[in-house]
Amino acid sequence: MQRPTRWVTETAPGHSQWYVDRFRQLAAEGADLAGEARLVDAIVAPGARILDAGCGTGRVAAALAVRGHRVVGVDADPLLIDAARVDHPELTLLVADLAELDLPAAGQPDPFDAVVVAGNVMPYVASGTEAAVLSRLAAHVRPDGPVVVGFGTDRGYPLADFDAHADAAGLLVEQRFATWDLRPWRADADFAVTVLRRPPA
Numbered sequence: 001m002q003r004p005t006r007w008v009t010e011t012a013p014g015h016s017q018w019y020v021d022r023f024r025q026l027a028a029e030g031a032d033l034a035g036e037a038r039l040v041d042a043i044v045a046p047g048a049r050i051l052d053a054g055c056g057t058g059r060v061a062a063a064l065a066v067r068g069h070r071v072v073g074v075d076a077d078p079l080l081i082d083a084a085r086v087d088h089p090e091l092t093l094l095v096a097d098l099a100e101l102d103l104p105a106a107g108q109p110d111p112f113d114a115v116v117v118a119g120n121v122m123p124y125v126a127s128g129t130e131a132a133v134l135s136r137l138a139a140h141v142r143p144d145g146p147v148v149v150g151f152g153t154d155r156g157y158p159l160a161d162f163d164a165h166a167d168a169a170g171l172l173v174e175q176r177f178a179t180w181d182l183r184p185w186r187a188d189a190d191f192a193v194t195v196l197r198r199p200p201a
Contacts, residue, residue: 003126005076005097010124020083023057035180036118037063040148043195044069048113051140053098054121058084061091064116072108074101099129101136111142118148118180122162123155130157134169143201147171150180150193159192171196 007016027033037060040050048069052061055073057080064071065088073093075081081095094106098121103109115137125133137147153159163173174197178189185192 003129005124005126007077007124016077016079020057020080023059024083024087027059033059034063036060036116036148036150037067039180039182039193040064040114040116041067041069043146043148044114049110051103051112051115051137053101053115053117053137054119054124055084055093056080056119058088058091058093060116060118061093062088065091072103072112074098074103098125098136099132101133101140103140111145112140113142113145115141115145115147118150120151120155122149122151123157130161131165131168134165134171138169138171138198141198143198145198146174147196147198148193149196150191152191154190162194166194166196171198 023033041064044050046068050064050069050071052064052071052073055061055075058073061071061073071091073084073091074096076095076097078095081093084091084093094103096106117137122130122133141147151157166173173194175195176185177183177193178185178191180193
């Protein structure tokens with residue numbers, strides 16, 4: 001890992017454990033934690049091979065697996081991956097920096113049918129690596145495959161920069177929404193869900 005992510009440098013000590021505890025509590029209370037998975041499930045074929053990039057505690061990956069998809073989850077935080085392995089032992093989960101992602105070298109040679117990047121992952125990658133992250137994600141999705149990215153618009157990563165980085169990575173902006181349940185995009189929205197697509201070969 002070349003530089004620590006902002007998940008490390010811009011959060012307080014113990015933040016990762018707090019995050020694990022928070023989502024375990026939400027799950028225990030029956031909260032709906034599968035909104036991102038429902039969206040992705042709707043735009044891929046049954047049994048798709050999906051990369052959950054920045055998977056955290058594995059909640060999106062697990063929800064996709066329940067829907068019959070073959071999912072690989074990746075996160076730079078070993079504590080989150082350890083928690084995800086405890087809660088979802090059926091999943092394939094790997095520790096890796098998205099800016100240097102090379103899953104063929106980690107024993108996952110096949111391209112993915114889709115990539116999901118949920119939970120404000122992009123604003124938490126190391127500063128200055130956003131373009132590299134999108135390039136590595138583009139390299140892992142098959143031609144004509146979607147890369148679905150959601151993050152808060154007030155998190156220090158302007159959408160104009162995101163769009164420029166996606167374009168440089170060879171990803172086309174196909175759709176944009178204000179929420180994971182597909183509410184229409186508006187310029188003053190505090191969240192953006194963007195469906196990018198790698199062009200067909």
